[in-house]
Amino acid sequence: EVRRKGTVATHLPQQPFVNVPRLQGPHSHTDVSTLDTMSTCFYASTAAGAQSLDLRVCGSSLTTTAEGATETLATLSELDALITVTDILWILVCGILVFWMQAGFAMLESGSVRRKNTNNILFKNLMDASIGAICFWLLGYSFAFGNAKYIYQDVGRDNRFIGAGNWALQNFNNDFDYHSFFFQWAFAGAAATIVSGAVAERCRLEAYFVYTVVLTTFIYPIVVHWVWSSTGWLSAFYTDSDGDRFLKENGVIDFAGSGVVHMVGGFAGLTGAIAIGPRRELLSDDPRVRASVKGSSDLLCALGVSILWMGWYGFNAGSTLGAGQGVIGQTASAEPALTYINIAAKVAVTTTISAAMGAITTMVYSRVVLGNYKLTLCLNGVLAGLVSITAPCSVVEPWAAMMIGIIGSIVYVMASNTVKACGIDDPLDAFAVHGACGVWGVLSVGIFATQSNISRTYGFDNNAVQSGNQFRNQLIGVLVIAGWTTVTSSIIFFGLKFAGLLRVSEEEEKVGLDASEHGVEVLEGKSVEMKAKGEQPV
DSSP: OEEETTEEEOOOOSSOOOSOOSSOOTTOOOOGGGOTTOEEEEEEOSSTTOSSOOEEEEESOOOSSSSOOSSOOBOHHHHHHHHHHHHHHHHHHHHHHHHHHHHHHHHHHHHHSOGGGHHHHHHHHHHHHHHHHHHIIIIIHHHHHTTOOOTTSOOTTOOSSOOOOOGGGTTOOSSSSHHHHHHHHHHHHHHHHHHHHHTTTTBOHHHHHHHHHHIIIIIHHHHHHHHHSSSOTTBTTOOOTTSOOSSTTTOBOOSSOIIIIIIHHHHHHHHHHHHHOOOGGGGOSOHHHHHTTOOSOHHHHHHHHHHHHHHHHHHHHGGGOOSSOSOSSOOSSSSOOOOHHHHHHHHHHHHHHHHHHHHHHHHHHIIIIISSOOHHHHHHHHHHHHHHHHTTTTTSOHHHHHHHHHHHHHHHHHHHHHHHHTTOOOTTOHIIIIIIHHHHHHHHHHHHOOHHHHHHHHOOOSOHHHHTHHHHHHHHHHHHHHHHHHHHHHHHHHHHHHTTOSBOOHHHHHHOHHHHHHSEEEETTEEEEBSSTTSOBO
8 A cells, every 4th residue: 555645556466475575565566666645554364374464564664775665664453553543532532512502501601591580590501510420321322332342242131122231431441441431421412401591581490400311311311222333223333143223224313313313312302391381471462571581692603503513513523433443434436435524525515505505594584584684693594504404424425414404494493483482481492402413414315415425334235215214214213302301391390380499489580690600790790699598789
């Protein structure tokens, strides 16, 4: 394998090498004397009479003679160790980017609520990450991935519904697997944070803590298990002893979580918004009173969405779960096999195109229909495009990403208007952005994915998309995730409501949750700390 200036020319022998005495082989078709500027790898056999090549040696530079190399050659095991380090580093960096999205959510949500509730919404974001980390470590990750084995192996008590092993990461005793938990926890935190926007400005903190515990411990991990584990019944990674998926042909393809993360957060948020009811001002007949619920800072909203867009590259591209590994999927064609980082690069491109088209489409809608350019609408258009492309980002072409972003922004606008028409108060359009666009993102795989892209990414070489089988699988996934999340969330939210623990009192809502829950009140545009609840401010 000869590399020069970024190009690769592979010269493999028709018969295996045996005891090669020097670097030039009988079938290499390469004059070693010309390789002084090349990095070259040779394939050989370590045993006489062997019928396969089991050794690869590489050198960064060669002598100008045909007698041998001056550099120390790396063995295949040393190169594999380097690849492993690269994969782990990639996952850690992308996990940090996903966690950085918490800052984006905090800015977006604090800018979307009134000043008297900013402390409260920021506190919820902090607790989402903190409570979620402990719950996901103790139980959630185990319910999601269990013993991380295939169904035909010794899976312990894992089954197609739920994982049941590796409690509190007790199986991670070799230090080689902790990056997996870190990356998945960042995703769990994102799912929990989505809900906080839907119930903003009127939810009791204690009730929100209860829901966060249940979401990160049970509701979200079960969906992860179904779609992303090697034993989940919806999973594209499920493989029986015959190499087949439980849901033929390819299972549900959700590359980075339009369904797993965003649908769960969006539908849970919608359920919470219905259970808790609208803010008091929205029940008024006075349009000026209803208009008073406008958010406090468009600047914070814009900064928040910018951070979310940046973090989304870790969210989507990081879902390759590696950077240096050799082959993701084997292709039936003569194309060279792709590495993880090749797929990640394409994912970054499709993610960018969909987000950009989401913003442009909502801009056009805003100008033509509303008569002006509405910033907050276009910011949500960006998020709509990002959520929509999250599931299909690795299996569609750039032109399809453009269409997915356009349709996603239209889905967002329609869903937002429908929710408002139904009298449901969702301050951040959490359901319209994450729930509705999450549905569209999952379904779009069955419409825009191509056989070649699925083959390169997952290794499945079939006509499931053309036959409609893939769309059927995606539809099943949408219905199951929406049903599971709605039912389980309803039990929690309506249970808290009937117990009188869900919503703050009318007086507390009027003065603001910063004052009633945190001892912070806004006076003359500044936040001041109270001595104690109900006393005069310091």
